[in-house]
Amino acid sequence: MxxxxxxxxxxxxxxxxxxxxxxxxxxxxxxxxxxxxxxVMFDDPAYIYRTYYLENFLVSLNMDQYVSKYLSKTDTTKQKIIELDCGDISLYNVVNAEAGLNGGELKKRIFCEEALKGSNEGKLNVKHVFLTFYDISDFKSCTTKTGKISNSATCKDYSDALKNINVNMIYYIRTLTGTGQGYRIIVEYEETEIDKSNAKNPVNGDCGSNYRKDGNKCYRTITKNYFNNVRMVPRGDISE
Known part of the structure; x- marks a missing residue:
C-alpha cells in the first residue's frame, strides 16, 4: 500500500x-x-513603395508652410503630431484662402482627396496619414507595451491624435527608430479581401455583417491593416 x-x-x-x-x-x-x-503587417515591401510614392507627392505640396502652421515640439498652440488633411488650403500655393484653387494646385487637391479618401475607396487604400517629427523617441516614450498611449499632459498631443487608431499602429510605432532633423509620415493602409473558402447562403437577400454577396453566395470579408513610414523633408527643410 x-x-x-x-x-x-x-x-x-x-x-x-x-x-x-x-x-x-x-x-x-x-x-x-x-x-x-x-x-508581417509592418513595412510590407509592396506598401513601402506605395508610401514612397505618397511621400513624393506630398513633397510636391506646400509642406513647409503646412508643417510650420501645425507642428512644433515647443509651441503649446501647435501639435507634435497631426493627421494629414487634404482640404487644408495651406497645403497649396494660393495667394489667399478666398482666391481658391485653380489649375495645377486644384488638380493636386483633387488627387490628394481621391488618394486618401479612405480604405477600399481611395486609390491607395490609405486609412490614415500622420505627420510627426523624424526623431520619434518622445512619441515612443508615451506608448506602452500593451499598445496604449499615456494620458499624461506631455503625451496629450499623441493621445488626442491617435485616440481612435488601430492598436497595431501603436505596436508599429514602438518598432521605429531614428534621430535627427526632418519629419516622418506614418501611414496606415486598410484593405478588405473576400474569403472564398468561407461561404453561406443569403437570408432574404441579406448576407449580414462581415459578409459580401458575390453571385448567389455570401462570402466572408477579411480586413487587413498594414503600416509603413518614411522620412520626409519639406522643400524649406524647416528645423524645430
Missing amino acids: NKKGFVFVETIIVVTVLASSLLMVYGTFTTILSSEKRR
Missing part, C-alpha cells in the same frame, strides 16, 4: 511538472505567433 501510495504521489508530481512545462511552452509559442502575425 505504501509503495502504491508513493507511486501515485510521484505520478501526480510528474504530471503537474509536465503540465506546467507544456503551458509555459504554449504561452511562449502563442506570444511569438501573435508577434509574428503582427510583424
Whole structure:
C-alpha cells in the first residue's frame, strides 16, 4: 500500500511538472505567433513603395508652410503630431484662402482627396496619414507595451491624435527608430479581401455583417491593416 501510495504521489508530481512545462511552452509559442502575425503587417515591401510614392507627392505640396502652421515640439498652440488633411488650403500655393484653387494646385487637391479618401475607396487604400517629427523617441516614450498611449499632459498631443487608431499602429510605432532633423509620415493602409473558402447562403437577400454577396453566395470579408513610414523633408527643410 505504501509503495502504491508513493507511486501515485510521484505520478501526480510528474504530471503537474509536465503540465506546467507544456503551458509555459504554449504561452511562449502563442506570444511569438501573435508577434509574428503582427510583424508581417509592418513595412510590407509592396506598401513601402506605395508610401514612397505618397511621400513624393506630398513633397510636391506646400509642406513647409503646412508643417510650420501645425507642428512644433515647443509651441503649446501647435501639435507634435497631426493627421494629414487634404482640404487644408495651406497645403497649396494660393495667394489667399478666398482666391481658391485653380489649375495645377486644384488638380493636386483633387488627387490628394481621391488618394486618401479612405480604405477600399481611395486609390491607395490609405486609412490614415500622420505627420510627426523624424526623431520619434518622445512619441515612443508615451506608448506602452500593451499598445496604449499615456494620458499624461506631455503625451496629450499623441493621445488626442491617435485616440481612435488601430492598436497595431501603436505596436508599429514602438518598432521605429531614428534621430535627427526632418519629419516622418506614418501611414496606415486598410484593405478588405473576400474569403472564398468561407461561404453561406443569403437570408432574404441579406448576407449580414462581415459578409459580401458575390453571385448567389455570401462570402466572408477579411480586413487587413498594414503600416509603413518614411522620412520626409519639406522643400524649406524647416528645423524645430
